[in-house]
Amino acid sequence: LDGEAMPVGGVGGTRLCDWWFADEAVLIDTAGRYTTQDSDKAVDRAGWEGFLDLLRRTRKRQPVNGAIVVVSLTDIAAADPVARAAHARTVRRRVTELSDRLRLRVPVYMMFSKADQLAGFNEYFDDLDAEGRGQVWGMTFPLAGGVEAFNAEFRLLLDRLDERVYERLQAERAPDRRALLGGFPLQLASLQGPLADFLAQAFGGTRLDPAPFLRGVYITSATQAGTPIDRLTGMLARSFGVDQKRAPSLKPVAGRNYFLKRMLGEVILGEALLVATGSKRMRRLRLLRIGALGTIAAATLVVSLGLWRAEATNRVAVERADEAIAGYRQQLAGVSLDQVSDDDLPSVVPLLDTARALPREPAGWLAGLFGLSQADKLEAVERSIYHRSLERILLPRLVWRLEQQMRGQIDNPDFLYQATRIYLMLGGAGPLDPALVRDWMTLDWQARFPGVLNAQMREHLAVHLDALLAEPLPAVTLDGALVETARASFSRVSLAARVYGRIRPEASAAAVPGWTPxxxxxxxxxxxxxxxxxxxxxxxxxxxxxxxxxxxxLLPRLAGAAKAVAEESWVLGRNDxxxxxxxxxxxxxxxxxxxxxxxxxxxxxxxxxxxxxxxxxxxxxxxxxxxxxxxxxxxxxxxxxxxxxxxxxxxxPPPAPAGQAAGQPGxxxxxxxxxxxxxxxxxxxxxxxxxxxxxxxxxxxxxxxxxxxxxxxxxxxxxxxxxxxxxxxxxxxxxxxxxxxxxxxxxxxxxxxxxxxxxxxxxxxxxxxxxxxxxxxxxxxxxxxxxxxxxxGADGPGQLCKAVVARRFPFSPSSDQDAPLDDFARLFGPDGLFDSYFDSQIRPFVDTSGPVWRLQPVGGVTPPVSPATLAQFQRAAAIRDAFFPSGGNQPQIRFDLAPADDGSGPATLALGGTTIATTGDQARQASLTWPGADGMNPARISFDPAVADGGLTPGGVSAGGGGSIGASGPWALFRLLQQGRLSPSGRPEEFVLAFRSGASQASFTLRAGSSRNPFGKDLLKGFQCPVLQ
Structure with missing residues (x-):
């Protein structure tokens, strides 16, 4: 298997079983009929099972280290789904028989060979050197994974092929080879479905049939021979009914194999012990071996210890004591013992711990058998060292701490009295009360060294203090001047205060429960x-x-506390x-x-x-x-x-019952x-x-x-x-x-x-x-x-206000969209949405008596609107009064319009069906009501009667070519007024309306029916819907 070793010879079909011996492993190549068992099923099955039994007998611990299943890609590509499924089931049965027969969970390495039979394979990988051809091309699944990951991993292989296509196309010059290598990724991609189906049926698992241990899937090519399969051309030829051109046969290249070396040498052989992880027999043998070795070692150790301890225990005890005392003396070198001037307890706690931890174990029965035990003498020495440490290290610092506290609280008689008591006790100038000293020091340490981090140190200090108080205390030189100063301070405290101070701490001792909310x-x-x-x-x-x-x-302890204070007269230095x-x-x-x-x-x-x-x-x-x-x-x-x-x-006392005087029994x-x-x-x-x-x-x-x-x-x-x-x-x-x-x-x-x-x-x-x-x-x-x-809400003005006011005339003067009059009346009219909402939600919070409405709280409750919002509601009320003066449910504005006597030129004003001229027979005053029956639509003034019938743009304003100005729509009157100039004449209901077109002009007198009118005011212009949050 090593690239430098002699290659294995022989290529061809396997008749029974080929054994390939190499320095790394032995490979056994079984005949394919053992897998398919399609020639003589009984004979093939017997041969297969006999082969497995032979492996199990000769290699009991690890019959095999793995199984390599080799299937040709040409078989996968050429087979129909039925044949492919049958082949997969056959492989599944053989793998299952292998695991069951050998009683192992055998890792299976699925190898798809003859990749060179795919069109473009040789052209695509022709640039690889020996090292490149030796790499692994495939996927290794996790130990807990399996065939479910195949599609994702296969997609990664295809992506990698696609990445190299452009590089290979640039390097290849032959057009036919460029075509082949360029189509190779698609050739391989066309096999993803068949391969996935094959693997799912061969290695998939269910609850009743667990999946085999599929370790990985790999694609290889050992020899490049035969005619490549062009699946894409074949599918296209079948689809379009044309003859497929047969690809030329491959010429083998000596010494070339693809993607085999590292797969076998590093992946498969590198995991040779993987099968052992599932072997119960191996685990059992390993445990037995460990147990046996442990038993032998334990027995040897026990015997050795028994022999050694009898002689060495006493010597070790002495050596340990000497080492511990030497270490303690080394720690003691940096601590002042003659004259203490600090209360740094944290720095001396480790030293006291060391003194207390000096070894005091008995020497043991083995040493005692020979009369060599020095345990009693060692323990006496160590106890003496510890107690002297407490007297010379801890006690002086406790006394120093009390002196500092007394000096710091010299003006606090209650504190000073208790501190002086403890000070005199530790100095031997008064009867010792260990519990009182312990309580005092514990409270002081909790205040000085709080928190969880200092808890262990406080515990150690308490242990050392108990050990100190358990023995008679040595004489300590006290600061007489400080004691006299303290006595002079707390002697001013009355006897009643001292008695009360004596009773107060006894409440906790009496376990009187406190009161909590x-x-x-x-x-x-x-x-x-x-x-x-x-x-x-x-x-x-x-x-x-x-x-x-x-x-x-308090009451039961009054007399006893007075007596106790008298018994503490030694604190005062006199007999009270x-x-x-x-x-x-x-x-x-x-x-x-x-x-x-x-x-x-x-x-x-x-x-x-x-x-x-x-x-x-x-x-x-x-x-x-x-x-x-x-x-x-x-x-x-x-x-x-x-x-x-x-x-x-x-x-x-309750009232005395009838017939019983107060103070009588009962x-x-x-x-x-x-x-x-x-x-x-x-x-x-x-x-x-x-x-x-x-x-x-x-x-x-x-x-x-x-x-x-x-x-x-x-x-x-x-x-x-x-x-x-x-x-x-x-x-x-x-x-x-x-x-x-x-x-x-x-x-x-x-x-x-x-x-x-x-x-x-x-x-x-x-x-x-x-x-x-x-x-x-x-x-x-x-x-x-x-x-x-x-x-x-649905009954509120908010939604309708936005629909009517937003970007509509007359609220937006430049808009060509008119506000519908019915919606306008529903919103602003008497008892309309604004009126109803204001009366039900806001009126109690508003003072409407002045010209500007003001907000006022009701019952301490702040109004639900802001002043700016209230201003819009007041403006809505003004719109109601101007457009609905008679209180009807539709707007109704009465006004008179007449030509002004100012020498205006000839002009004709047409408001719906009403015409008013500045000259001639129609030069008269007209009484009008807007919107009236015709809505005053259209509204137009013409300076040349010949064009009086000119057209207007729908819903807008026209300055026609005949010297006319006009508008149409439900708000035509107000659009026309917007084109003129409306000037007040001194009275709130009377205005002068002037129009100009080029050199022509005309004026009219407009007299409203009420001083509350929409003329001459910006009631509508810029009105904004209130915003409530």
Whole structure:
């Protein structure tokens, strides 16, 4: 197969089976009758199956590495579809038998030979050298692909042939050879259908009959002999009934073969192991081999480790300890130990981690068998190193950090008191509270090193801190001056403030749940509220500042907190004595409650100021939101009721039942609780005993009264108003025909909500104002949308206005297209489209009392049109008044026309059937009504009576050759007036109409029947249809 090796000899038919031995492979060429089995089927079948069994017995792992199916292109070209299909089915059966018999998925390489028999093949490829003839001409399919890709790949081969045609034609000089090579791509293209059919039937697949493993399709030529087939000439000869000229026979060229070398050597033989990928036997043998080798290796390793570990484990432990300690000391070289002046914890955490990670594993039972274990001694040394590291590296930096914090917060007594406590504990100047130190440091680290990236470092610091606090702390030199400065600062804090500061952190330890808006609003209500600060609704009031916090944390801990503050007198450097007499104790506890009440009020005032309604996205969202807010299960009601409950830190006693005086046995739990509080405070009556609580109750009394109890509570009336607004918005559909009546009456829910907001406490007042503003916006949007929809709808003026006004006379003076009078009357007439639309959609928003109409809001709702648009509606009303003075449904303009007494020359004015002359018997005044019976069509003035009957251009204006000016059409009068000059004479209804043609001129007096007339004004000229969006 190598081009340099000796070529294989022998060409001819195969009788039984030819074996071709080469250095790369063994090729077995079976007789063609084994494939077709058409001579003696039983004998051929037996020979074929015996051959396959022989391969399977002698080559159990890989009986074959592939199968090459060779079919001549001449057979494909010459065979009819029936014979071709039979041949394909035969190939399919043999390939299937090959795979089934050998139990392999054999890759099949389909080779179409004798390509030289196609006319033009030799001429087309005659320029190829040995390397070019050795390339692959065909297609290799993906492993998961198949025959479905043949047509696309074959098309690419044809495209490549077409690309070379021009190059080859230029290189070839012989005309007959140029004709052959030029037609070769078409010769090959004519075989695409037969080849595709053959491959589909031979290698196609179905669900019941999987496709064989077709690896590729290739076209080759081994020897160039025989007579080429010219399929194109043959088809043309058969079509036109002429004799086909037989192509000359080919003369073989020694040593030439096309497209074989690399196909065999690189493609087919290069994939020799491809068949192994599907071999279950090969995979099973490979797994067995790997398993056996693994077992042997594992056994050897176990034995070796057992022998080695007994001697080496203890030595390795010592070496590891020495290496680890040496590495630790190397890290320690760059760290200051004598005088710490920084709190750079991130830089020392790796060092502490190293000290903690020093190896402490036991040496193992093998080393112990021989008494060589040094594990206990090594562990003691390593623990000592780690603890000394904590004392000399971590502790000084914690102390330094506290000193810096104390200096930075010297004016913050509360912070300074707690920091000094921790500082004295770490310095050994006070009893150590590990939990308190741990909490302080953890909070500080969370503030200094926040985020997920620092989480691991914080965890490591916590582990090191626990290890430090687990052993007695060494003596640390503290900054006495700093301690005295701190004591001087927080000593100014009152005893009540310190007691209160001691109780406040205990709320979290008591697990008092906090209050959040989200919990009270529920999932539906949470969509309707938001916070001005941007905080989530799940962020609420700490549990300490709730009714439960007051009752279960503050009151029960008053006495104990005072005692604890006294026990911490070491922080102050003196012994504080908590007053023991009853009056002083009551005063102290009352002061603590007052501090709590101030913080309680600040917390809730902040929350109430922060809660607002979320803006509604659109009208449907507003309708749904207002429905939820006003429903019997209103989340707003639930929220306010919950707030009122939390603001009632002590429930008020109910009225005493009939026959039972107040204070007698039988009162409810709330009364008993108030008695208990009074006993703690030491007062005779609740009102005098709890001034801070009473002041707190009075501060929030308006909100609690608003919530009330029962249907008579103000909140009930407010939800009814919200429901009314919701129904109002629901009635405003997108096709609303009229402005809501409520906008013009006293029942406007928006205005009622605004008025109600003036009477209600915060935050209800703010919420009502938000709802009213949203309602106004939604109503205004609906009004604008309804106005725009009605304007352009079937009953609105929009569509007709565009059809009548756009590029039509008299609105466009230069246009030769007239506006139809009926459409003009329907649009501008009384009760016409403009009138009806204006009355139903816009009139409430317009003040028409002045000469210029002005827009005005209605019920806070912005008008649905702009001032420019309103000006066009006012102009439409002026057109109505001028053209329909009597209120009819057709335009009617009365006017008198008479010759002017100014010495005009002879002229005749003809308006339809009416004629007015400037001289002679017809020089008279005429009373006219436009359009009248004849529409005043045509309208013409003639300066020479001889041409009075001259023609006019249809629908236009004529300045005829006889000194005449005229026009025709329904607007002929106004077209004629446009050709003259119409001048006012001092009165709004009287004008002078003058015409000129060359040297001739004539004047008339035009007197309108009303001062509201279309003469002398640009009512129509330039009128534009209003635009509503």
């Amino acid at each position: 989200a919990a009270e609003l529920g999932s539906a209500g949470a969509q309707l509220f938001t916070r001005v600060s941007g905080k989530p609704l799940t962020d609420g009031i700490p549990g300490f500042y709730t009714a439960a916090g007051f009752q279960t944390v 004595v908590v007053p023991s007499d009853e009056a002083a104790l009551r005063t102290l506890e009352r002061d603590v409650v007052a501090l709590y009440a101030a913080d309680f009020q600040a917390q809730w005032d902040g929350m109430l100021a922060d809660l607002v309604l979320a803006p509604f996205a659109d009208r449907p969202a507003a309708i749904q939101g207002l429905y939820v807010l006003s429903s019997p299960q209103s989340p707003m009601r639930d929220l306010l009721v919950s707030i009122a409950q939390q603001l009632t830190v002590m429930p008020a 009162g409810d739990a709330g009364a008993e609780q108030r008695k208990a509080l009074a006993a703690v405070i030491g007062a005779a009556t609740p009102d005098s005993a709890m001034p801070a609580v009473d002041a707190l109750d009075q501060h929030f009394r308006p909100l609690k009264d608003f919530v009330g109890d029962g249907q008579a509570a103000p909140i009930t009336g407010v939800t009814r108003l919200i429901n009314t607004l919701q129904q109002e918005l629901a009635q405003l559909g997108p096709d609303a025909a009229n402005v809501p009546a409520a906008l013009q009456g006293s029942g406007d829910p928006v205005q009622l909500l605004l008025a109600e907001s003036q009477r209600q406490p915060a935050p209800v007042a703010r919420w009502l104002q938000q709802i009213a503003a949203s309602g106004q916006s939604m109503i205004g949007s609906s009004v604008r949308h309804a106005a725009a929809t009605a304007f352009s």
